[in-house]
Amino acid sequence: MQIELSVVMSVYNAEPFLKEAIESILNQTFKKFEFIVVNDGSTDNSLDVINSFNDDRIVLIDQENIGLSRSLNKGVFISKGKFIARMDADDISLPERFALQLDFLRKNKDYVLLGSNIYFIDIKGKILDQTNLPCLNEDMKKSLPNIKLMHSSAMFLREFFFKAGEYPVEIPKYFEDKILWNKMAEFGKIATLPDVLVKYRLVPSSIFNLSNKQVQQLKDxxxxxxKNNYLLTEYDKFSIKEITRISKNQQIGNYFLRISFMHFKHNRRVKALFYVVKSFAINPFETDTLKMFMKILLPTRLLNFYRKLKQKPL
Structure with a gap:
């Protein structure tokens, strides 16, 4: 059987969510694909979870830890499909994801990269928020280099993955996908389907749980x-490590803060207050936490006035 689609997932200590992630791939309405799972030196029971599935579509690579970018490059290198779908070990792909993305890419042969909108979910799988990303090629190209295309929603043409130079191995995580997407955009059109096709799980180790200052520094x-033609200096590599330095307590506190923000965004004030208090208890001196706390406590009328004031041009 000729393989049209290869799914590539790297796994590192993802035991709590891995079974659900794998099931979401195996239960797609589009059935004919290979599923390359790279166990990147997990020290928990991730390998046992992977081996508990009896499905001929799963291709397992069990290796010592080499990092996300190298693992993904290895998975794509051994793949046989014309199209590559990315998947993260703690996320969930909705059943129609592959069918809808493949249908678009088959019909639009000048596109090299495709994403979708996503739900944000918490550790327990409860939906917190959803994205409303730019969808058209023109809008996405205008946003470069700050492309908004969620990693585990991505499907792309294998041919252009290699033309773009693969994932940059000098970058351990955080924006290896952004670098690749910008390179791929040089070879063809890119788009995001308006459909929500992935549930993206927020966990303490996510990039979303760095502080606002750290996220901005990474973006810059x-x-x-x-801008420097993807050239990383030794100082850049050092800067990545310094920018992303964060304690376990800060990660957990920022995780609760992000959840609080999403509840507050949808006027779920009681839940927003609950999570910001949890964040405050862990990181009492974080400015972002204090600001969120004060916003929640503002009376609705005063808060609406504040929002309008922020939207007015100077």
Missing amino acids: LSNKII
Whole structure:
């Protein structure tokens, strides 16, 4: 059987969510694909979870830890499909994802990269928010280099993955996908389907749980690297490590803060207050946490006035 689609997932200590992630791939309405799972030196029971599935579509690579970018490059290198779908070990692909994305790419042969909108979910799988991303090629190209295309929603043409130079192995995580997407955009059109096709799980180790300052610093650094024709200096590599330095308590506190923000965005004030208090208890001196706390406590009328004031041009 000729394989049209290869799914590539790297796994590192993802035991709590891995079974659900794998099931979401195996239960797609589009059935004919290979599923390359790279167990990147997990020290928990991730390998046992993978081996518990008896499905001929799964191709397992069990290896010592080499990092996300190298693992993904290895998975794509051994793949046989014309199209590559990415998947993360703690996320969930909705059943129609592959069918809808393949249908678009088959009909629009000048596109090299495709994403979708996503739901944000918490550790327990409860939906917190959803994205409303730019969908058209023109809008996405205008946003470069700050492309908004969620990694585990991506489907792309294998041919252009290699033409773009693969995932940059110098970048351990955080914006390796952004670098690749910018390179791929040089070879063809890119788009995001308006459909929500992936549930993206927020966990403490996610990039979303760095502080606002750290996220902005990463954004500035990645833009500089792209502007410099993707050249990483030794100082850039050092900067990535310094920018992303964060304690376990800060990660957990920021995780609760992000959940609080999403509840507050949808006027779920009681839940927003609950999570910001949890964040405050862990990181009592974080400015972002204090600001969120004060916003929640503002009376609705005063808060609406504040929002309108922020939207007015100077």
